[in-house]
Amino acid sequence: MSEHSSAWFPDDVSRLVVEASADGVLAVSGEGIILLCNTAAEDLFARPAADLVGSPFGFPIAVGASEIDLLLPSGQKRVVEMRVTATTLRGERLHVAALRDVTRRRDAEHALAAELERQNIVLAVAAHELHSPLAAISVLAHVLRDSETTLTRQRRVEITNSVIERTASLQALVHKLLTASRIDAVGERSVVERVPVLEVVLEQIADLGENAGHVRVSCPEGLVAAVDRAEFTEMLANYLENAFAHGRPPVEIRAGVKAGGVEVRVIDRGSGVPTSFVPHLFERFSRGPGSDRRSEGTGLGLWIVRNRARANGGDAWYELGWRQGACFCLRLRQAVVNRPEPESSAQLR
Incomplete structure (x- = not known):
């Protein structure tokens, strides 16, 4: 005093x-x-x-x-x-x-309010995105049940395949929501390892089904990134999903070394992203305007890519692609090549 x-x-x-x-x-x-x-x-x-x-x-x-x-x-x-x-x-x-x-108290209150707002948005997005596939599955299931004796074998196969596709879209939605919650969780760490880039690229193309024939790849065989393999797979899958949902084929994947790091670019032949929306592309639940966007999605895919990239010491961003298409870029750390140490003069014969 x-x-x-x-x-x-x-x-x-x-x-x-x-x-x-x-x-x-x-x-x-x-x-x-x-x-x-x-x-x-x-x-x-x-x-x-x-x-x-x-x-x-x-x-x-x-x-x-x-x-x-x-x-x-x-x-x-x-x-x-x-x-x-x-x-x-x-x-x-x-x-x-x-x-x-009361700084800490106010910070905690603001953090709680922000978290509650995020949860409300998650619930709203989930309710909106779940409604259409669930309604379609319900209709198709009733058709299978009520028309069992009148449906041809071919029609039953078509309806069954449609149910499988819609179920897969629900699983993808749930996966993205769970991924977003894990990113928000405190203490989650990426497990960095040496990952052959071309190997992961080819695995993702194999999972594209009919779209696999519309992908071109340019990637050296010996390119190795230092990254969590599962998270790199997820990043690339989201970029490819975005390219086919909002762009147009053919889609090109270019990977190489630039400024000491690994850069991967996914390029489509669509109309690109409106300039006014580019700053919001990687925001959570961000869905751009435009009638050519054939699938709304959750608005989580690109947000997940950027968060995963930064957690692995890299980054994700957008560039205007070739001939006005979209080019989504990913930068990762390059894995150090382990070279055998030369033998000492005493060991040479």
């Missing part, structure tokens, strides 16, 4: 009570000048009592509770809850302010 405190608190007990308070305590004159402060106030303002006492308080003084933003000398901001009472001491009108740092 400041050296002037004895003038205001001749009672030792009163001084001890103020000094022991966990809250910062200030006495402010009617002119807004700080007359005394306790140790907690020094810590809160990050300034010694010698600097505080005699200086302007700098905030409006009003009896009651309020909240102020306190800017420290370091530039850090603290959110402070202030409770002010008015009193008269030795014939002078004073305001006594009790100050409590």
Whole structure:
């Protein structure tokens, strides 16, 4: 407490009570000048009592509770809850302010509000995206049940295949939602390993079914990335899904070494992305405008790619492709090539 405190608190007990308070305590004159402060106030303002006492308080003084933003000398901001009472001491009108740092509480409240908003969006997106495939599966299942004796074998096969396709789309949706929740989870770590890029590219093309014939690949055989293999597979799968959903074939995958890293580009022959939407491409639940977008999707795929890429020490971005198509880029760390150490002269024969 400041050296002037004895003038205001001749009672030792009163001084001890103020000094022991966990809250910062200030006495402010009617002119807004700080007359005394306790140790907690020094810590809160990050300034010694010698600097505080005699200086302007700098905030409006009003009896009651309020909240102020306190800017420290370091530039850090603290959110402070202030409770002010008015009193008269030795014939002078004073305001006594009790100050409590609530920065962590406010940060936690904001984080909780943001998380609740994210969960609400997830539920809304899930409900919207689940509705159409579930409704279609229900209709097809009823057709199979109610028309069992009248359906031809070919028609039954077509309906069954349609059910399988819609079920697969539901599984993909659930997978993306679960992936998003894992990315948000604290403590998830990528398991970085040496991954042959061409091997993963060919595996993903094999999973494209009929679309596999519309993919061209340019990738050196010896290209190896330092990345979590499962996450790299997921990144590439999302890029390819995006190319066929929102672009046009043929789709080209180009991979190589650039500036000491591995770069993979997935290029389609569609109309590209509207310039105004490019800054929002990799945002969570971001779905662009345009009547040529034949599948809305969840708006999670590209967000997952960028998060996975950065977790592996890389990045993901968009460029205008060849002839106005879309080019989605991925940068990963290049794996160090292990070269055998040369034998020492003593070992040479």
